[in-house]
Amino acid sequence: MTADTPLRRFVADFLASPLAVIAGLGLLAIALTALFAGIIAPQNPYDLAQIDILDGSLTPGTEGFGGFTYWLGSDEQGRDMLSAMIYGLRISLMVSFIAVTSAVAVGMVLGLLAAARGGWVETLIMRIVDIQLSFPALLVALLLLASLGKGVDKVIIALILVQWAYFARTVRAAALVEIRKDYVTAARAAALPQWRILFGHVLPNVMPPVLVIATVQIANAIAIEASLSFLGVGVPITEPSLGLLIANGFDYLLSGRYWISFYPGVALLVTLVCINVVGDHVRDILNPRMQR
């Protein structure tokens, strides 16, 4: 009973599932790898001075001309696939992370606003949300990128535009429930300022569903980005994400040079599985009705 904070309870519940712990650790490792890509990766695949076309298309484990060993092989430009994957992971994670956090921020503010204000503000926001949600994400992103052009920033913008609505809707729904709860009435009875009630009292209580959706959406964002890159409207070729690496490698799938596409594919799969497993578990923990 001592020092049993919600956070600790959450952590304890989380640690109770070995699968989730493994996935969580995997995710941590992936995140750290991506974060410290510059230190971990044997090569900077974006630095053209470091790669040599003479080392192109080497099979995994081959040593190149410079005495550098390509553990996962190289692509036709002589780019070390391991490094490319690590950097690709970084791009994928960065894109999805920035996109989702921004989408969370936008969605949360608008969702709270809708719930708190009601009236035409709510109607307006929620109609836009409906519209946004009634439209397939990939399609919106595709059209957006077709009109905006390519680039990491554009992909992020497209993803934010695609995703904020989920959060706005979730936050509003959760906030409407919370606002009706008596603790909010109590805060209002105590004449606390409106913003303080919204951000200090309501917001922390709508975070759990937001977190759950956010994990799912991060996975989703990575997948959408990969699909966009596959369709040729994603990130630029010079800063390949995992999705783009796979798409590039697609050309080589039948050629026997499987490693160009296979390893990034595995990395993507592992990342997404980890995120989804963690997300599933977090959802189970946070869903009071699933609790024993």
Add this chain to the structure above:
Amino acid sequence: MNAPVLSVRNLVTQFDTRAGTITAVDGVSLEVGPGEVLGIVGESGSGKTITGFSILGLIDKPGRIAGGEVLLNGQDLRKLSDRAMARLRGDRIAMIFQDPMMTLNPVLRIDTQMIETIRAHRDVSRSRARDMAAEALALVGIPSPVERLRTYPHEMSGGMRQRVVIAIALMLEPDLIIADEPTTALDVTIQSQILSEMQKLMAQRNTALIWITHDLTVVAGLAHRVAVMYAGRIVETGPVDALLDHPKHPYTRGLISSIPSSVPRGERLVPIKGMTPSLMNLPEGCAFAPRCPRASETCRKARPDRQDLATGRSLRCFHPLEEAS
């Protein structure tokens, strides 16, 4: 007294949770005869509902019935196969749940739910079953029952829904009905409507009724005998008048004196101190000892056994109150 319809002996129900094993029902024994109304009272978490479910064999993982026997008309229900048990449920024993809003399946019409119950137990035609259902609704005082059958639960008020549930319980003329706080969620006026219906019907049909509640005042008006539960055990049973007028267990007295109308206006109530214990770590001796004004060393060391008193009462207490008090 006639042969009891239901007789429960030493029933133990446990839940295996991550933190340890919880004994929610701990050696409960009780009996109900035909036409008799047994009230089970106790505070929240004392194991009333679980007792009811255990009798019906409806304990789900991680729970299990760990011991004891449940005899319905002399037949031990715990020895029955799942299928045999299912055949009994709803037919010989019916249950009424607490929250009428949650009990009926919201996506199925009333007639579907009534007819499926009848046809699960009786080999009758659909139209015959429908007639039976309509009759049952009429019985519990629902106006224009034939039309009502076509409605969905959400189109009815809470009181109406609870009546439907009662109608379902009565439909197949069971030997025993277990009602788990069926009026707690309802308003006073509706509660008394339902209480009055139940009272009439039970008397007519000679059905045994177990009425679970935390409200002693309801029990006072309805029950013939009362069992008081505390922390998974029945601490005192007896005929309603004797038990309420002359409680022997300090807990029973505490419950009675907590009721505001038990003292004159302006006087302080004399509540039980402290709060209900967690079943996870019950005190070693008598579970009530920490809150009991009469507790002694003995109480803290050993658990009192059940004593049967001559007057049809029984008790688990080392230091019962005197009759005169």
Add this chain to the structure above:
Amino acid sequence: QTLTAGFASEPSSVDPLYHNLGPNNATRKHMFEALVGEDANLGIVPELAESWETSDDGLTWTFHLREGVKFHDGGDFTARDFLYTACRIPNVPNSPSSMAGFIKSAETITAPDDMTIEVTTAVPYPLLLTDFASFGVVSASANGHDGPVEYTKDGCPGIDSYLDSNAYNDGTATIGTGPYKFVSFTPGESIVVARNDDYWGDAPYWEQITIRPITNAGARVAALLAGDVDVIEKPPVQDLERLRNDPKVNVVQGASSRVIYLHFDHVGEPSPGIEGTDGKNPMKDLRVRKAISLAINRPLIVDRIMGGLAVPARQLVPDFMRGTDPEIALEDPDLEEAKRLLAEAGYPDGFKLVIGTPNDRYINDSKIAQAVAQMLTRAGIQTEVDAMTASVFFSRRNNYEFSLYLAGWGASGAGMASPLRALVASQDKDKGLGGTNRGRYSNPDLDAIIEEALSTVETAKHDELLRQASRIVVDDMAILPLHFEVTPWALRAGLTMDPRADQHTVLTTVRPE
């Protein structure tokens, strides 16, 4: 025997005159024939015209038509049909890229008799045959016109409306003289043609041919390996090694006339994407252009990126075509010399450069650009690649948004004249020159030679002028050819076909080995 082929792209219509684009023209060749044909190396051969001659002043061309040629509907082919075709060319409704350029040079087209056609030009025009080889002849009567036809530049009297491409897509007007007859066209799905048993030439081998668009390269190969199709065009070069080793597959390849080149911004100051030059445009400096050329190791690109499926290039068309100078040899890459030239030009520390490239247009286009970037970076020019989808690329290029861009040019049978007039001649709308010169290179000496060549009908002289021009282009580094694509086709084992330099897949040549 039926044949199924997987094409990388689909024609926008089976109307032979609707859209002047690769897939349309390749498809056309199965059903429609031109006045004169082009062989696999784009040499002119007789087709619907059996022979022709030029007047001494070079202004009048007379074609003698082949006897006994019948359209698929049984009608006879006569000069009237050619005139009708010429009439329809500029008037195809909504054509996104018309064939009008191919008859623009003709001042008059007349038919002295049913089997003769006479064409006059305002100035001597050596490329007329190439132009006339580029469009298929349609049947006047199938187009709903039964009377005589008279062609004038300003329209044909008596014909005021022309069928649009939809009448061809559903087959009603798709009546040609070619070896195959139209059966069906389901956009996105298939084009089916059947053998024309009355064909004037050699009887075609296949009874029926189905062409399926399979745009994704991997999927195309998979379809071949899975036995869904018998032949595919453009198998990805990276798969060729495996395909060659696969006993179930036969790979055929042939040199093409397509050159992949880098174009410089010869005008912009400052030029987009260039940094570290105080606003100057280094591309205007010949030494920088030379340095860039020297820094690029063409054989390495051919070997590593193109899997050997290309030929390093210095001139704009391959040797087997008209107007190349055999004297001009490939230069060897020389990194040191490149660095020296850069320093000499005033950029000892190089500068920053962005290469623009499409990523879905030419074989391995963006990969080539990356390799170039890598090589330039080694020479000290820090280069970034800006790759984008073709639609965006061409729009941006046409807005002059790149100081260096990668693109390709598939020369027509005109040989060197084709890229010269389009890519390096000064932009001039009236003369129809410099249409694709988006580097805005302008050299009056070169322009003069090109113009002269374009009005010289006599073959030897015409070719000599082209060689002169090519030398100037190479010496002045007006544009930087990288390599000529070699086009591969993959077929089911036991089948073979003739590769074509224009990269068109013409399935009539597919046959058992």
Add this chain to the structure above:
Amino acid sequence: MLAYLIRRLGQAFLVMAVMATIVFFGLFAVGNPVDLLINPEADLAEQEETIRRLGLDKPVHVQFGYFLAGLAQGDLGTSFVHNRPALELILSRLPATLELAFLGILIAVVLGIPLGMIAGLKPEAPYSKVIMAGSVVGFSTPNFWQGLMLIMLFAVFLGWLPAGGRGDTVDVLGIPVSFLTWDGLSHLILPALNVAIYKMSLVIRLTRAGTAEVALQDYVKYARARGLSPVRVVGVHILKNILIPVVTVLGLETGNVIAFAVVTETVFSWPGIGKLLIDSIGLLDRPVVVAYLMLTVFLFVMINLVVDIGYSLLDPRVRVKGGRS
């Protein structure tokens, strides 16, 4: 109901208008389709002539005006590339996509719901964990990658099924369908699987979560307390309740498949509207893209309508009456 329809149509109209406008101007900003359409050999005069012929020489707002004027007469414009009315072009491709989408969804539902219910009813059983692991993987693998793997396995290595294309079709009511011929069906299976795997994972997850939640509801326990057979409890009482979220999501997903089919259609060279869209975007064939968009919005609205009506059939509590925020 009427207000609901009006609201829906109003909303659809708004989306169509907004999206069409954005895309119209967006594509204008991206580039000039003529740069791609025209043969590079064409000289500058010819380029200008083509631009004029396609009406692209006018300022964009004038072009937009023409577009609106056409729209008022039900004309969505004519494809730059194919010289066919954009709508007709799209409609000619629609059957292929619909066929793919519906078969995919069918597979997903027929396999997904039972699997999800199994996993939800016995969450701790090993087979449930296998199902869930499978669904996480299915849910996580990017669609295109799955498609490639399917081709590699079933078409290239095993050679059982064709790698792409549509195969033979039969006209039914003038609409070509392929599932009626063996050849057509064999072409359909892989792409449909590609569509189905992701959806199936989704259905499994939804069903599992729904089942786990519904199984804990009072009305399920009550159904058991009435002695209903497990088949009826699971097959009627649980199933009907979980179908609600599944139907909602699937409805949206059907819309998604139709639009999303881009990826699957690209990988399998399936001649549907998704591929048409990608090609048209690539060629900046603005009329087709804009018409596509308006048609998809329309389709979405129709599907949502159907879903909502299905929803109210499944859940009597939800009436299609208007409120829906």
Add this chain to the structure above:
Amino acid sequence: MTALLSLQNISQTYVSSPDLAERIANLAGANYQETRVRAVNGVSLKVAEGEVLGLVGESGCGKSTLGRMVVGVETPSGGTLSWRGVALEQMTTQQRRAWELEVQMIFQDPFASLNPRMRVEQIVGEAAVIHGLIRRSERRDYVADLLTRVGLNADVMSRYPHQFSGGQRQRVGIARALALKPRLIVCDEAISALDVSIQAQVLNLFEDLRQEFGFAYLFISHDLGAVEHIADRVAIMYLGRLVEIGTADEVFENPRHPYTRALLAEAPRLDRRGHSFTPIKGEIPSPLNPPPGCAFHPRCPLATAACKTGVPDLREGRDGRRTACILEQEEVA
């Protein structure tokens, strides 16, 4: 003495009018109408300093709505609310602030009424700091003091709500109300969700606090026993209206309104054994479409034709007892 709180003819009506789409549909012949829920309908009452007013009624009769208007989280749609004799509209900012702080509320659901993500110290002390009653640095001591007063140990301050039992939570809720030094506390079913034994403890606590601080309570409950026990005066509500008001003794000993009588007759009591229940007939009507005339007439055993049309006001009868019953009032006349 001016009453602390005085409500005059106060009403709360929730209106939901058709939106744009529905209005368009109406043009096309549909019939979407404005719905009005008269949750509270012309209620007048006074609460004096130190007085406990019990408010009794069935579910949905508007008790909570009334309570929420009194604490100021909802604005009445009609009538006048005065605090210390000053009407809401005439209040200065200071007076308004004083009213807001001097009326506090205690809620029914001990789980929902405390923010699950805040520690007790913050829950109890936050508002006092914000309103400048104490300084931030004094918060610990202040909260500790309050907690001891409501019978909790001061060291529970750093706990979260879920770590308490229902009764303890209710005490935390009380401490939160006390923190603003209120004069009137609105208890909205504050004990209904608790176990009997805990109910008694909390009732005692209310009594103690009243002795100590002289609070007034607006004690909303459907538990007649509890109201009888604690209230000085009792008001009975039916479908948004007051039907009877009087001192506890008067109302419980000698109820005048047929509804009050029925309520009292039906309340189960410990001393009523084995009696046969004779319930009031009919269902609780909905405030959405209340019956015409006296809202209670469909269920009233004494209803006459006049009850179906006339709407009775709450009026003083013979002996100064105030009821809203035509029959009662006829007797007077």
